[in-house]
Amino acid sequence: MHNNLKKIGSELNPNVSVDCVIFGFDLEKLTVLVIDRGEISAENGPRLALPGNLIYDNENLDQAANRVLDELTGIKDIYLEQVGAFGDPFRIHKESDREWLKSIRAQPDARVITVAYFSLVKIEDYQPHPSSFAKNAEWTPVNELSELAFDHFEILQAAKEKLKQKIKIQPIGFNLLPEKFTLSQLHRLYESILDKPLDKRNFRRKIQKLNILSNLKEKQRGVPHKPSSLYEFNEEKYQELTQMGFDNFGF
Amino acid sequence: MHNNLKKIGSELNPNVSVDCVIFGFDLEKLTVLVIDRGEISAENGPRLALPGNLIYDNENLDQAANRVLDELTGIKDIYLEQVGAFGDPFRIHKESDREWLKSIRAQPDARVITVAYFSLVKIEDYQPHPSSFAKNAEWTPVNELSELAFDHFEILQAAKEKLKQKIKIQPIGFNLLPEKFTLSQLHRLYESILDKPLDKRNFRRKIQKLNILSNLKEKQRGVPHKPSSLYEFNEEKYQELTQMGFDNFGF
DNA sequence: AGTCTTTGTGTCATTTTTACACTATCCAAA
DNA sequence: TTTGGATAGTGTAAAAATGACACAAAGACT
Incomplete structure (x- = not known):
């Protein structure tokens, strides 16, 4: 023993x-x-x-x-x-x-x-x-x-x-981004994690349809190109989604 | 220490x-x-x-x-x-x-x-x-x-x-079934695991389209109703699928 | 004024999903 | 042998999601 x-x-x-x-x-x-x-x-x-x-x-x-x-x-x-x-x-x-x-x-x-x-x-x-x-x-x-x-x-x-x-199941990616982020940043993040290219327009369409982002009425500053508008993850709206049994982001 | x-x-x-x-x-x-x-x-x-x-x-x-x-x-x-x-x-x-x-x-x-x-x-x-x-x-x-x-x-x-x-990602359910099984059995298995009802016709269509089942030319015997035909999981065909990057059964 | 870079947007064809009901086949019991 | 009970097996049409694709707009810099 x-x-x-x-x-x-x-x-x-x-x-x-x-x-x-x-x-x-x-x-x-x-x-x-x-x-x-x-x-x-x-x-x-x-x-x-x-x-x-x-x-x-x-x-x-x-x-x-x-x-x-x-x-x-x-x-x-x-x-x-x-x-x-x-x-x-x-x-x-x-x-x-x-x-x-x-x-x-x-x-x-x-x-x-x-x-x-x-x-x-x-x-x-x-x-x-x-x-x-x-x-x-x-x-x-x-x-x-x-x-x-x-x-x-x-x-x-x-x-x-x-x-x-x-x-693919939960929008945990936001933990990796600043509070305010652009859709392009989110896009690159998903490509990095999924390790494959995603069509820009289709990605934006899909994300926006989920309706879990708040479009801040605010733009990037100091970038040497057209400034992007900034978004925030909206926890409440995501909770509504999950309570409807949603668990598939379709990636 | x-x-x-x-x-x-x-x-x-x-x-x-x-x-x-x-x-x-x-x-x-x-x-x-x-x-x-x-x-x-x-x-x-x-x-x-x-x-x-x-x-x-x-x-x-x-x-x-x-x-x-x-x-x-x-x-x-x-x-x-x-x-x-x-x-x-x-x-x-x-x-x-x-x-x-x-x-x-x-x-x-x-x-x-x-x-x-x-x-x-x-x-x-x-x-x-x-x-x-x-x-x-x-x-x-x-x-x-x-x-x-x-x-x-x-x-x-x-x-x-x-x-x-x-x-939802791999067809591991076959490990729970006899070698020869019916589509209805597979259907009930998926419903049990996913814990939700699945439409019969849509389920059968989805499974058949994957083309990973071999339809044995053989029917159930001794059941008190119309006998079902028996199927077998086809490992080779599944391997072909995965090698094409398939990893989503869409449930 | 012109150039550079990245943003932001729409459509159309194809595929996938969903909802839905009746006939066929076998066994068993009358 | 006829009938009733039970499950198998099948198609379609509408709606939704996906995939492919190109160009104008905004700001920074020179």
């Missing part, structure tokens, strides 16, 4: 961690916050990794994900959704990962299950500072990543897919 | 378990395999629970789910898909649950994370026998369940939702 059993308390649980795929949108493409583990941990294996940490025994999984997010970016109350659990028995076992593991207080030999979340952040709400707690975090375009440490690349793929499916 | 750390081995991991929502279809409604924990464990809290168990440190999550399924039903190579991870810190803590927990070798005070899976089983492939290993397992119509032990009811809801979304 197990005499090494942990009691419930506020200690870190050495067997379960949370990793976050934090998506942003730079108005051109979808980006992810990745952290640079530095040279020490990267003698073999990629330097870049998703932010994550072990969970405490007195918090639930959602709380743990929120905490990781808060610790890294200082933002609270962010759109967050679970992607799933990952964990092959021997995945964290390379000698070269030991230093890194110590830094997040994990035990190199432990068998760790990771619960992955994705979150949607307005990129303006977090600009990494060299002097901040997470001095080595950086927004990186999703499509420029081809590898990540541990199984984080696999997690990223799963998160992208989940986001893609989810946005 | 943690001196109670487990080394990787073939021991049970006291912190992570797997629960399975095993769906079946009795040709009328969607059912789930639930087990009766008996009176001992049910002094307070529902007797019925989902099958599950702790994972071993030398198996991955999918393997653990397959093992739980095999241990309960003896069936292997079944459709299986992860629903997600669940786990509030203090959820397993009632005195009355202790006996039950011991029976699956969990530690009553441990903080357990559960990874939930759902699986699809041809109901004919598993008929619970009173004498079998899982003598208290039973197919129960999904809609007749209003509570389950622990957080299993929440897990069941999540699994139903996941199944509902998934079947």
